[in-house]
Amino acid sequence: MCASSLGGPEICGVICCSGSSCPVSRRVYKRDIEQLEDGALKQIYEDLRHIRLSTYAYKTDPSGTPRHLGFIIDDTETHYPINPDGNSVDLYGYMSMAVAAIQVQSKEIESLRAEVARLRRVKRAGR
16 A cells, blocks of 8 residues: 555545555445345446457557557446546456456356266267
């Protein structure tokens, strides 16, 4: 965490560096905590799948600057990866969406592996 002398605002009782988002993730600093059920995880996964990635240059970038990769807020329907200011990305929210996608895909892979194993057993039994 940053010292207050670096100009970080006080968010959730802890001095943070990031301005509009707070990297502190301990239960003691949060309220109204709800674990996501499978349906909510699947919805976040679908939201993430529909975020269109773009390459771009900022208007202030000097000519020849390497292009950036990311999404354009104006083209994004889900609110999770967007900070309350509406102009900047909530990287913690964006990363958490990716974790949700990994969890959903992991369950799908587990299910597919079980199905392949079942089909192999059926095939062996049919010989």
